[in-house]
Amino acid sequence: MNGPDFEKCELIPAIAQDADTGDVLMMAYMNKVSYEETLKTGRVCYYSRSRKKLWRKGEESGNVQELKEIFFDCDADTLLVKVNQIGGAACHKGYRSCFFRKIDPNTGTTEIVEERVFDPSEVYKKSE
Amino acid sequence: MNGPDFEKCELIPAIAQDADTGDVLMMAYMNKVSYEETLKTGRVCYYSRSRKKLWRKGEESGNVQELKEIFFDCDADTLLVKVNQIGGAACHKGYRSCFFRKIDPNTGTTEIVEERVFDPSEVYKKSE
Numbered sequence: 001m002n003g004p005d006f007e008k009c010e011l012i013p014a015i016a017q018d019a020d021t022g023d024v025l026m027m028a029y030m031n032k033v034s035y036e037e038t039l040k041t042g043r044v045c046y047y048s049r050s051r052k053k054l055w056r057k058g059e060e061s062g063n064v065q066e067l068k069e070i071f072f073d074c075d076a077d078t079l080l081v082k083v084n085q086i087g088g089a090a091c092h093k094g095y096r097s098c099f100f101r102k103i104d105p106n107t108g109t110t111e112i113v114e115e116r117v118f119d120p121s122e123v124y125k126k127s128e
Numbered sequence: 129m130n131g132p133d134f135e136k137c138e139l140i141p142a143i144a145q146d147a148d149t150g151d152v153l154m155m156a157y158m159n160k161v162s163y164e165e166t167l168k169t170g171r172v173c174y175y176s177r178s179r180k181k182l183w184r185k186g187e188e189s190g191n192v193q194e195l196k197e198i199f200f201d202c203d204a205d206t207l208l209v210k211v212n213q214i215g216g217a218a219c220h221k222g223y224r225s226c227f228f229r230k231i232d233p234n235t236g237t238t239e240i241v242e243e244r245v246f247d248p249s250e251v252y253k254k255s256e
Binding site for chain 2: 003092
């Protein structure tokens, strides 16, 4: 088996991790075309399930992800990309990581545990 | 919005990260029942898509995952669990992380970049 198996799964989850800090930034999906573009260009490209097209991360916000290393898992159906996150924020809501909300296991309540790096309304042309 | 949205997605991807080292160990899925069990017991429980039942991680190998922290993402459809990985290996193939294979972006070739922590044939009753 040589690399992720896009015949088994057309869309493969890809976890983006900050190459320097180890923080998990986000998870999105890649299809074969976006995977190959990522390898070729060194900039992470996902496939947007909602927009049904290639999603060159940062194409609107400028917060691109430079590929540092890429791994695939034992079942060849998940990818791990280690990246240099330009702009310091991966999340479209302006946080460094999309996982900016923590759950209290005892109560199930949640709280925001990060500071916003940017204001989404200033970065994106249209408001959320 | 309060926590992961299981009405939107019955099965939600859950990324397991070593709480001490920051290494991404694996990705699996949770349904609402496994999520609630994880919060209640403090041991990570997934839902196995292949076996179609709750998967109490480590129930066969002993390599359970103790829950340290749990986060959910901006879209409420992905979880991040920070864990203490008992036995030092999350992967059923005996590696610390399921992401033990690295892809060379220039050639697309892959190589194993970790040492095995255990021999799967000794840990699991039946061979792979």
